[in-house]
Amino acid sequence: MQPVAVVTGVGRRLGRYLTDQLLDQGYRVFGQYHTSRVSASGESSLHLTQVDFRDSQALERWCQQILALTDRVDLLINNASLYQPDADTAADGMVQLTQCHQIHLQAPYLLMMHLNGRLQHAQGQIVNLTDIYIHHPNEDYSLYCATKAGLDSLTQSWARSLAPAVRVNSIEPGPILFLDEHSAEYRQQILARTLLQVEGGLEPIWQALWMLINNPYMTGARIPVDGGRSVAKL
Ligand SMILES: NC(=O)C1=CN([C@@H]2O[C@H](COP(=O)(O)OP(=O)(O)OC[C@H]3O[C@@H](n4cnc5c(N)ncnc54)[C@H](OP(=O)(O)O)[C@@H]3O)[C@@H](O)[C@H]2O)C=CC1
Numbered sequence: 001m002q003p004v005a006v007v008t009g010v011g012r013r014l015g016r017y018l019t020d021q022l023l024d025q026g027y028r029v030f031g032q033y034h035t036s037r038v039s040a041s042g043e044s045s046l047h048l049t050q051v052d053f054r055d056s057q058a059l060e061r062w063c064q065q066i067l068a069l070t071d072r073v074d075l076l077i078n079n080a081s082l083y084q085p086d087a088d089t090a091a092d093g094m095v096q097l098t099q100c101h102q103i104h105l106q107a108p109y110l111l112m113m114h115l116n117g118r119l120q121h122a123q124g125q126i127v128n129l130t131d132i133y134i135h136h137p138n139e140d141y142s143l144y145c146a147t148k149a150g151l152d153s154l155t156q157s158w159a160r161s162l163a164p165a166v167r168v169n170s171i172e173p174g175p176i177l178f179l180d181e182h183s184a185e186y187r188q189q190i191l192a193r194t195l196l197q198v199e200g201g202l203e204p205i206w207q208a209l210w211m212l213i214n215n216p217y218m219t220g221a222r223i224p225v226d227g228g229r230s231v232a233k234l
């Protein structure tokens with residue numbers, strides 16, 4: 001029986017990397033992208049759909065498309081995310097808060113509600129990508145951090161409500177992959193506060209995910225993959 005994964009944000013960086021690993025492991029993947037240029041050419045096990053999670057009706061259509069194409073979901077990965085510093089004005093901030101809510105909370109919620117039956121049938125798992133910042137928020141990214149903290153709360157609630165058939169865990173990345181716009185000074189500032197003093201890369205997140213996939217006795221767990229950033233002196 002070919003395992004089935006539903007992954008959000010597969011168009012770039014971590015989402016693309018995790019999808020490639022899952023395909024290599026023989027998964028059928030339903031992948032969502034927003035603006036990234038993607039192609040499933042030559043990959044019959046990859047089903048790509050463009051969805052803007054700010055459009056709940058488009059998300060509903062994607063859920064119905066998945067339900068029509070598979071009777072099981074072994075793994076749901078909520079990876080999509082909006083990472084921006086807080087806006088300067090209340091008006092712009094309200095737009096940003098709404099978008100963070102839509103992407104970090106509403107989309108995972110609707111996916112769980114619609115796919116729960118498929119997850120129960122497969123005795124599957126939900127893995128939410130949160131952030132070590134949920135425990136010590138970066139005040140310049142308060143809206144991002146607050147809604148990621150909400151996703152952590154949903155992880156804990158779902159672990160209780162979906163058990164015993166479905167497991168629910170979160171991975172809390174630290175500085176795994178800086179953005180091109182991050183200056184050398186900023187990167188050094190972050191890594192100086194990271195015990196292992198290096199950018200983690202994407203492979204350690206895959207290793208944590210593969211461990212969660214293969215360890216049947218983990219649910220409600222929070223897995224920091226952060227080079228010790230979360231235990232270093234602030
Ligand atoms: N990189 C890091 O160091 C860290 C990452 N994390 C978390 O790990 C996960 C992956 O990180 P990373 O790869 O850097 O993330 P990116 O910010 O590079 O990618 C975010 C993804 O979310 C998708 N997305 C953004 N806006 C929307 C939208 N409106 N509707 C639907 N999808 C949208 C993007 O789609 P598209 O590209 O198609 O537009 C993209 O695939 C995220 O949840 C992040 O918060 C946590 C801590 C550190």
Ligand SMILES: Nc1nc2c(c(=O)[nH]1)N=C([C@H](O)[C@@H](O)CO)CN2
Binds near residue numbers: 082173174175178190
């Ligand atoms: N969706 C994203 N979330 C986060 C990102 C990112 O690039 N996309 N990056 C970070 C930072 O690099 C952080 O780990 C170090 O300051 C956090 N979240």
